[in-house]
Amino acid sequence: MQGVADTLREFWAHRPVRPRAGRKLGGVATGIAMRYQIDPVIVRIAFVALALSGGVGVPMYLAGWLLLPEEGDQVSPLEALLNKGHSSMSQARTVLLGLLMFPAVAFPFNDGGFQVFATLAASIACIYLLQKNRGHLQPATTLADPPPVAPVPGAPAWDPLGAAPFAWDLPEPAPRPQPPAPRPRKPRVAATTLGVATMVLAGSVIAGIWAPWFTAPHIIGLLVAVLAAGLLAGSFVDAGRGLIWLLVPLSVVGFGLTTVGFDGPNDFGDLKSTPKTVAEVKDRYEISVGSVMLDLRELPDSGSVKTALEADLGELVVHVPKNADVTFNCEASSIGELNCLGKQADGSTVQVGGTDLGENGEGGLKIDLDVLTNVGEVKVLRD
Template sequence: MWPAAAERNLVIVSGTEKAMQGVADTLREFWAHRPVRPRAGRKLGGVATGIALRYQIDPVIVRIAFVALALSGGVGVPLYLAGWLLLPEEGDEVSPLESLISKGHSSMSQARTVLLGFLMFPALAFTFGSGGFQILVTLAAAVACIYLLQKNRGHLQPATLAEPSPVTPVPGAPAWDPLGAAPFAWDLPEPTPRPQPPAPRQRKPRVGLVTLGVATMVIAGSAIAGIWAPWFTPVHTIGLVIAVLAAGLLVGSFVGGGRGLIWLLLPLSLVGFGMTAIDFEGDTTKLGGFDATPKAVADVQDRYEAGVGSMRLDLRQLPDSGSVKTAIEVDLGEAIVHVPKNADVTFKCEATSIGELNCLDKRAEGSEVQVSGTDLGANGEGGLKIELDVRAGVGEVRVLRD
């Protein structure tokens, strides 16, 4: 018994080593025959278009894949930058990064290469700061997709848009007409073409229908499993459906079909991104925003909150004296505060994820932006004092004096 068990273990280890060696060989082959970024037909750096041409798949599918990866914790951004740095451009000897270490010529300037390299640091910091295990799984899935592409379509020649050049006649050579020497043959009747049997209709792969069926079963299964397992929340269910749709697009890129799944994957990815970036804290009353116009200092609440919607706080009906301090926060939407023209306003405005700020003529927009200051109004110091802390997770913040 012992020798047989040892022999089985040896066979398993040997098979695992061969499998790992096969994966390594495929990835080395990918690097040796990696895609080339074309100069024409690209949207940004040509990474998606180069991959599509190399493996003869639809460029739209590759672009959608990068967008979906960017929405899945930001993984798509460093992956695209890595492709920009490591894939050579059409007509170049080596990639921009290889050119930087003097391995050959690249048309990209060294300054631009260094800039792209610096952009990798915040991209990687944002990606790995948003969740470790999920990011590792997403990266592993991306590497697996590259492996599958190279394994199944690596033998294909890169697609080109070049037309075959016409044959140019040799100068001085006589043109030969097979009927020129037989005038009686000029009026011969045209031969009657033989009827050809109709070409058999090719059945289109039903990738889209099968994928939608699987997605429906995932939704139903999650709804049933959620009764006993709290993990199956709406957010996690949407994530599972996005994974199913992405897998359907990947299969469709090999066998054809399934392109219509893009129009379902995009909005679901945006919804999933919004639901994971926004904390609703389980309070459904925070949905919808509010519109408040207090007329007395005592009517102003210490804090106003909303999950999704438009928040408007009008303080112009308050008296000309006293002191007010309040905070306004919205996860997704806009927060607008109107202040009296003569009030002394101390403010802090912030977009914690991404947004646009316009607070008493101090403006900013982008990711994690903030402005603050004090504005004494038209009459200078004196009168009603207002202290504001206005925040939006994703959206717009405005403090207006009108």
């Protein structure tokens, strides 16, 4: 594995350069061919085959366009966007290519799973083999050299003391005062992470248009992943702590979106019901976010009722008469706290149930309860 890592690092250090001449689009295929001295037609056919094999070739080509520098430039377009050097590609065009990456990546993962990962693994293996076997070849195109240092205006082109330096008796120059050492600047982890997160957000919105399965929870999940990666990187250089204030609420929102189903504005709030007859008891009392309180203590002492209470996020409370025969099932499918006729449980995916005949034993009103919540508190009380 160490050899593989060294080879990949060598590939990045001497990566292909996109030439200005002889290219068809962005010069990615031509740059790879010239770097490893193979026929450009072979590389172009490979990209076309990858594009037809689940669409993987499109995001790979766009990635090469963003990460491989152009001939005569100092860095790649993406590095130039992060102020790492100069690139001839404009920042607007770089951002546009970055946004196009999101639908290009979403499309293949929407249509296939194992095939996509297998194709990506095979592509990385081919890059590794190229670098391993032909990485020693000299690249045909190179990056731009750093700009030369300009001469100081007004300085003579010849040294008047160079003819006979021994003829001069000059005092030793006093040592020049050294400027104070600049304070080291912390890496701008937070700013860079927020910039990447903004691109992810914009690109994800575009991807959602092309791939309907790419919904809000997916977008928030990507943003949480980007912020978490920035926070992890910042922990090594003592920077980026401000990302916590954005990461925590996003994580809470993401958790809520993955556990709560929102069907409309009427599913929020508090729902209270106190039926006085068996016929008034509904089959189901349901809410998305809020609380449901069902009071059955005013029902008659005979007959039978069956009802269910359900909430995605909130509190469910049922009051039953003292002498009723109650069969109950209480459940929290994600996280919750249960207190149902003396049976208690709390934690993740908990459930209690049974039959309670009340103070007078069997006989009287019969109640069948099913009380379910995703996240919240469930109570069935006899008082």
